[in-house]
Amino acid sequence: MVVPGMYLADRYEILEKIGSGGMADVYKAKDHKLNRLVAVKVLKQEFSVDETFVKKFRVEAQAAAGLSHPNIVNVYDVGEENGIHYIVMELVQGITLKKYIEMKGKLDIKEALNISVQIASGLQAAHDNRIIHRDIKPQNIIMSRDGKVKVTDFGIAKMADSTTVTTNAAGSVHYISPEQARGGYSDAKSDIYSLGITMYEMLTGRVPFEGETNVAVALLHIQGEMVPPRKLEPSIPRSFEKIILKCTQKKPERRYATARDLIADLRKVLTHPDGEYVHLNNPSAIANEQTVLLDNAGIHGTRTPSSGGSSAPGRSSVQGTSLSSGRSTSTSGSGGRTEESSQNGRSQVSRSTNGTNTSRRGSSRNDDEDDDSVNPALEKLMMVLGIVGAIILVVVIFFIIGRAAGLFSGAGQSDSETVIESVSDTAASTESQTETESQTESEETVPVPDLYGRTQEEAQSILRDYGLYLSIQQGENSDVETNQIYDQNPDAGTTVNRGDTIDVWINTREELVVPDVTNYTYDQALNAFNAAGIQISGIDYENSDTVEENLVTRTDPPAGSTVESGQGVMIYFSQGAAQTTTQMPMVEGMTLEDAQSTLSQYNLNSGNVTYEHSDSMAEGRVIRASVTQGSTVAEGTYVDLVVSLGPETQATEESQSSTQQTYTGTVDFSSLSNPIGGLGENEKATVRVDVYNASGTLVWTTGDLTMGPGDWQSQYLVTSSDGAPATWQLYINGAAVSSGAVVNN
Numbered sequence: 001m002v003v004p005g006m007y008l009a010d011r012y013e014i015l016e017k018i019g020s021g022g023m024a025d026v027y028k029a030k031d032h033k034l035n036r037l038v039a040v041k042v043l044k045q046e047f048s049v050d051e052t053f054v055k056k057f058r059v060e061a062q063a064a065a066g067l068s069h070p071n072i073v074n075v076y077d078v079g080e081e082n083g084i085h086y087i088v089m090e091l092v093q094g095i096t097l098k099k100y101i102e103m104k105g106k107l108d109i110k111e112a113l114n115i116s117v118q119i120a121s122g123l124q125a126a127h128d129n130r131i132i133h134r135d136i137k138p139q140n141i142i143m144s145r146d147g148k149v150k151v152t153d154f155g156i157a158k159m160a161d162s163t164t165v166t167t168n169a170a171g172s173v174h175y176i177s178p179e180q181a182r183g184g185y186s187d188a189k190s191d192i193y194s195l196g197i198t199m200y201e202m203l204t205g206r207v208p209f210e211g212e213t214n215v216a217v218a219l220l221h222i223q224g225e226m227v228p229p230r231k232l233e234p235s236i237p238r239s240f241e242k243i244i245l246k247c248t249q250k251k252p253e254r255r256y257a258t259a260r261d262l263i264a265d266l267r268k269v270l271t272h273p274d275g276e277y278v279h280l281n282n283p284s285a286i287a288n289e290q291t292v293l294l295d296n297a298g299i300h301g302t303r304t305p306s307s308g309g310s311s312a313p314g315r316s317s318v319q320g321t322s323l324s325s326g327r328s329t330s331t332s333g334s335g336g337r338t339e340e341s342s343q344n345g346r347s348q349v350s351r352s353t354n355g356t357n358t359s360r361r362g363s364s365r366n367d368d369e370d371d372d373s374v375n376p377a378l379e380k381l382m383m384v385l386g387i388v389g390a391i392i393l394v395v396v397i398f399f400i401i402g403r404a405a406g407l408f409s410g411a412g413q414s415d416s417e418t419v420i421e422s423v424s425d426t427a428a429s430t431e432s433q434t435e436t437e438s439q440t441e442s443e444e445t446v447p448v449p450d451l452y453g454r455t456q457e458e459a460q461s462i463l464r465d466y467g468l469y470l471s472i473q474q475g476e477n478s479d480v481e482t483n484q485i486y487d488q489n490p491d492a493g494t495t496v497n498r499g500d501t502i503d504v505w506i507n508t509r510e511e512l513v514v515p516d517v518t519n520y521t522y523d524q525a526l527n528a529f530n531a532a533g534i535q536i537s538g539i540d541y542e543n544s545d546t547v548e549e550n551l552v553t554r555t556d557p558p559a560g561s562t563v564e565s566g567q568g569v570m571i572y573f574s575q576g577a578a579q580t581t582t583q584m585p586m587v588e589g590m591t592l593e594d595a596q597s598t599l600s601q602y603n604l605n606s607g608n609v610t611y612e613h614s615d616s617m618a619e620g621r622v623i624r625a626s627v628t629q630g631s632t633v634a635e636g637t638y639v640d641l642v643v644s645l646g647p648e649t650q651a652t653e654e655s656q657s658s659t660q661q662t663y664t665g666t667v668d669f670s671s672l673s674n675p676i677g678g679l680g681e682n683e684k685a686t687v688r689v690d691v692y693n694a695s696g697t698l699v700w701t702t703g704d705l706t707m708g709p710g711d712w713q714s715q716y717l718v719t720s721s722d723g724a725p726a727t728w729q730l731y732i733n734g735a736a737v738s739s740g741a742v743v744n745n
Contacts (some may be wrong), residue, residue: 002042008029013030039088066131070148073151075090096142115141124259126154137194141198174207181218215522238274239275242280243269246279246280451492452485452486452492469502511563515532517571537570538570539570582603583711587599587641588705590622604637604639609640614646622644664725664744665743666742669715678709684706687732700720
């Protein structure tokens with residue numbers, strides 16, 4: 001336990017506690033080694049016993065300690081002593097931005113711009129060091145006394161590659177990005193979203209999304225639309241509003257790419273408040289890229305596709321003659337075939353996928369997709385025949401011209417026949433040689449084996465026997481199991497040359513099991529889905545008689561079913577049991593038994609019954625109920641009743657003898673038609689009945705009653721101790737509408 005006066009690491013003297021958060025307490029301390037005041041953040045005891053959490057806490061704190069920037073609270077030291085895990089930080093004298101906003105209501109434009117630029121500068125420094133804060137909110141921004149703005153509390157920050165998968169519901173829900181709320185990927189753009197919400201609050205004095213529960217707020221971040229800030233505060237420049245709207249786009253790719261780009265636009269607001277430099281256009285879709293690895297043998301056999309060839313659907317062809325840096329190609333003069341070599345023994349081929357890979361089993365392919373290049377033997381034959389044909393044509397033309405000129409007159413017919421026969425013999429010899437070479441070449445061709453349903457290892461073993469090589473590409477297909485081949489190019493049975501490379505597509509589709517999160521809170525469900533590698537696609541509410549409010553009732557798909565990688569799951573939360581309503585009937589003036597019976601008829605329960613003296617209500621009659629007559633309440637509501645004990649009597653016999661006589665009577669409206677019968681079904685009227693004695697003194701009243709057309713009562717029992725009831729007066733909505741005589745009992 002940390003108490004004032006104790007030392008940590010024989011160096012940091014704890015002076016006083018200055019704050020507390022969700023996972024740590026903050027103390028003001030003195031560093032006696034460097035003679036300066038510092039802030040010491042101590043991990044709470046409940047987290048200190050979790051070794052995994054402690055390790056994460058230490059690693060992330062050390063990462064944050066590597067940051068040094070004027071707009072970031074410096075971290076000086078990280079340590080542990082006797083089970084106490086702590087971080088030593090710069091002590092900033094000031095208040096949080098949250099308190100500052102609460103003090104001022106909302107900030108003016110220049111002040112908000114200045115603060116926003118400083119926060120973004122701190123974030124850019126963190127992002128440049130591959131650290132994502134993941135909890136940007138006004139509570140984690142400190143306004144120092146000298147006007148400096150500092151970002152603090154990198155307690156849930158994380159070292160980032162290109163993206164970071166959240167492991168819990170990081171950050172406060174009012175500022176959390178949609179991807180964090182889903183439990184998906186978060187990166188620097190998640191911090192930019194949270195900064196956008198913070199700027200919104202600075203300018204308007206409120207956050208854009210409010211809800212009764214964390215789940216409700218998270219749902220609004222995922223699919224709700226915020227009210228544009230200029231509708232709440234018209235003085236906000238249009239450019240500043242567009243900056244906020246760009247920061248808070250639901251899709252990360254539509255936000256600012258970096259905090260540096262955000263700073264550039266923020267600095268333009270003062271000089272160009274209505275400028276059109278903030279672009280909110282939706283970016284074009286960016287195809288995902290996958291990397292395919294070729295084994296050492298596959299590099300030598302990879303062919304360069306013909307420029308006119310086309311790829312199978314869902315694929316992209318390898319372009320050019322080199323697959324990666326460090327790879328060279330050489331072309332031999334005989335046969336026109338290409339031999340390739342690799343310096344590194346390994347190559348990578350990137351191809352873009354359209355997200356949908358269709359199995360080619362049982363489907364047809366265009367003729368121009370069968371092979372990527374012409375058979376070398378056929379190419380050689382065509383070249384030789386072309387040369388021979390040209391030679392024959394030249395000789396024939398030369399002979400015709402010479403004969404016309406008389407050059408071959410002495411030789412006669414026999415000479416021309418000799419020349420033609422000579423040319424024919426040459427052509428025949430050449431054709432014979434070509435056929436021999438073609439036959440030799442055909443001996444080097446092999447049929448492509450069927451690799452459908454094979455694993456990578458099996459395919460490599462099979463192709464090795466054929467003298468062929470394997471190029472692996474990835475995709476998803478539901479026809480084969482994971483890590484099995486579902487497509488190949490060329491097709492099985494196609495004749496290819498030994499040494500050629502066969503492209504195959506391996507199914508990387510991963511099926512994940514939906515966890516059972518029934519009766520979980522939002523945070524617990526999010527952690528369970530993160531652990532299972534499944535994203536939450538949406539949140540909704542429904543009534544439940546068995547699950548408490550704000551706990552998970554079910555998922556869609558249901559628990560135990562399998563989903564593909566990347567497929568989201570819908571979570572439903574309980575909003576309590578479905579309730580039907582009823583209207584509170586009039587029970588005043590009834591006996592207790594009648595009142596309880598009436599409540600039962602309206603599906604209401606009789607609650608506590610208490611008694612008190614009443615000068616206006618006869619003994620045993622209901623004076624009032626805990627629910628106002630005519631109001632709408634849920635069925636099953638308990639209604640408390642107060643019953644009259646009659647007038648309070650004097651304690652002595654003398655006073656009892658002088659007690660006034662009790663008179664009873666009846667107000668009878670049976671001769672009147674229903675005065676409020678003309679009201680609509682959902683309309684109400686205020687009704688009051690006053691009773692007077694012969695001298696005109698008010699001796700009894702119903703008080704103001706709210707009635708609908710079906711609540712009208714034709715009789716009231718009157719009890720008086722101030723003289724016999726004589727007349728009654730009926731008031732509707734405050735106006736006297738009828739009067740008459742009381743019938744004495």
